[in-house]
Amino acid sequence: MNEEVTLDIQEIFNVLKRKRKLIVIITLLCGIVVAIFNFFIISPTYEVRASVVIGKAAEEKAENKNNYNDVMMYQKLVKTYAQIANSRTLAENVVAKTGRLKPEGLQSKLNVMPQQDTQILDFKIQDKDAEFAYKALTIVCDEFIAQSKKIYPSNTIELLDKPVIPERPIKPKKLFNIAIALFMGFLISAGMAFIQEYMDKTIKTENDIDKYLGLPVIAVIPKMK
Template structure:
């Protein structure tokens, strides 16, 4: 026989296990906050931009085909920027204690669709180091591309700069804590219903009818003996007082 749970029973379970849900949620949020603020290492990002475009004199005009060629070169340049030949020179110039593969993982090269502008972003634990790496990659690429592709069509638009108070891009404590709160609530509610489902103890007359399927004919209630004795003494005192008043009249 399938059991159905009413909305009233759902709210009763939530109210009954509310302390458990609150504790689990608080632990999840606190753990997330501690990890975000004290365990995870902040990661900073710095970016520079380069323009892929053939230099022209004032008398010359840009041809549509040349622009299309530059757009096609953007994809090729994005690969060359992250190639070992470029990154190894960057490592050598900055005396970085890492391999080209490790540096490759921290470098991101992106460009908007139909745009000749390429963004070079670098992530690092040190914001100053991230800016230095990004600028060095752009400078090395600009100087080497003339030899690699036999063209001189790269211009550095903007260099990576270190702000007065750089903010890390990760971790994001507020987002992490919010996610932990949501997960904690879901876990607490789930555990509350699981415990309620596994709890087969009989506490009320309704539980007897629910689990055994038989009607309740009677119930044995608990009696507070001290209160019962006190009530009997009060009753005897009242009776004796009533009799005394009757004799006196």
């Protein structure tokens, strides 16, 4: 049994060795194509983040009226604030100030999510233009705070993390994509090599005579140098 396994593994390595040119060419070709797309064709996407915290008014804080029920109430209220941030009214106000996109376009780029079990809202915008993403999210935060204070004047909303212009794009992940392409190229080329080997029934070695014909080998003609 162990001998059969050893022979099978040896045969696999022999096939890979015989088809190494095909494997190398296809693997490198996949890596090169993906590298060209990632470095020269696909535009980088930048992400800008910000966060706000929602709580009591200053005078209520001074009276130390914070309790468990208040915290739970504000954690639930954060979801309502998230709806305000995602509203079309806010998007229209931001678009009017940025002079780009449509409200629907901004809403598709804007992601507002409450942090679980907190009074914090996370904002993020993704765009091909890092400076526009920064400018848009800054206006979104300002408009959100202004609108929220009109709707809930008794609550406070403070900017916890300000938007910052990103230095690096979040995608494409060039090296990761190239590594995946090389790996997939190897798998594809190895698969092609084994298919070719399986379909090829020509006699190449004395072992093939015994394997395919079941005949004994009487003599072998040496290779001419």
